[in-house]
Amino acid sequence: MTVSDTPVLEARPVLEVRDVSLAFGGVRALSEVSFEVRKGELFSIIGPNGAGKTSMLNCVSGRYRPTSGRVLMDGRDVTSLSPNVRATLGLGRTFQNLALFGHMSVLDNIMVGRHHLLHNNALSGALYWLSGARTEELAHRRKVEDIIDFLEIAHIRKAVAGTLPYGLRKRVELARAMAVEPKVILLDEPMADMNLEEKEDMARYIVDLNEEWGMTVIMIEHDMGVVMDISHRVMVLEFGRKIAEGLPDEVMNNERVKVAYLGIDEDEQVA
Numbered sequence: 001m002t003v004s005d006t007p008v009l010e011a012r013p014v015l016e017v018r019d020v021s022l023a024f025g026g027v028r029a030l031s032e033v034s035f036e037v038r039k040g041e042l043f044s045i046i047g048p049n050g051a052g053k054t055s056m057l058n059c060v061s062g063r064y065r066p067t068s069g070r071v072l073m074d075g076r077d078v079t080s081l082s083p084n085v086r087a088t089l090g091l092g093r094t095f096q097n098l099a100l101f102g103h104m105s106v107l108d109n110i111m112v113g114r115h116h117l118l119h120n121n122a123l124s125g126a127l128y129w130l131s132g133a134r135t136e137e138l139a140h141r142r143k144v145e146d147i148i149d150f151l152e153i154a155h156i157r158k159a160v161a162g163t164l165p166y167g168l169r170k171r172v173e174l175a176r177a178m179a180v181e182p183k184v185i186l187l188d189e190p191m192a193d194m195n196l197e198e199k200e201d202m203a204r205y206i207v208d209l210n211e212e213w214g215m216t217v218i219m220i221e222h223d224m225g226v227v228m229d230i231s232h233r234v235m236v237l238e239f240g241r242k243i244a245e246g247l248p249d250e251v252m253n254n255e256r257v258k259v260a261y262l263g264i265d266e267d268e269q270v271a
Contacts, residue, residue, distance in 0.1 A: 014037060018070045043234075044219045046222070056237070057220060059071060061091060061186055066079060094186070105160060106153060106158070106164075106175075148175065183215070189222065
């Protein structure tokens with residue numbers, strides 16, 4: 001599966017990261033990292049373990065507040081805003097370690113992703129049958145059913161999330177992030193620990209999210225084959241610093257990336 005066409009991009013970035021640094025005590029996780037992502041892009045962040053990839057997503061999503069620098073969405077400075085507020089602005093997120101409610105059903109886990117979109121309050125909820133609350137709930141359920149159909153998880157919609165195999169739980173977490181109706185979706189290692197068939201399915205879903213659902217995707221992923229096949233652009237981090245950014249082929253041919261990430265010596269000859 002390959003992204004063959006470069007997307008038509010708007011002039012203004014949908015997300016901007018400007019000189020972001022992050023430190024925990026004396027440990028510097030990120031050092032003056034800048035990049036921008038335009039609407040319609042599938043943008044991947046790669047790098048060795050400990051390079052700062054997840055720390056960067058945490059700064060973008062609001063889980064961490066940068067020590068310095070700024071994060072902007074659609075030109076608005078969101079650096080000091082909470083993750084919940086950023087969700088209302090159109091930011092969705094999956095996690096490297098699954099963050100599902102294991103005791104809840106698949107359907108209920110996905111519905112949780114839509115809580116910030118609910119408009120009826122407790123009083124209108126008490127008057128459920130006499131207010132718009134019932135109509136609103138039905139509309140939200142229709143949206144959720146569209147996501148369930150897209151990710152082909154109708155057969156587990158009533159299953160308890162914590163009892164599912166790992167690959168299906170990763171799909172349910174993606175469904176919950178989609179339920180936010182994000183403009184930008186952050187995917188932290190969506191294919192980690194999956195077998196080949198599961199990876200192929202997830203790659204297809206991510207490409208369709210980008211192309212058919214119109215979501216801008218920012219993805220961390222260690223499978224270089226997948227990254228190079230489906231990404232429009234790639235950024236490489238090493239020890240918290242950006243060492244390369246560009247088209248997949250450009251990044252793969254970057255000598256510094258070969259040394260730092262792929263473990264290829266600059267003087268090594270390719271047979």
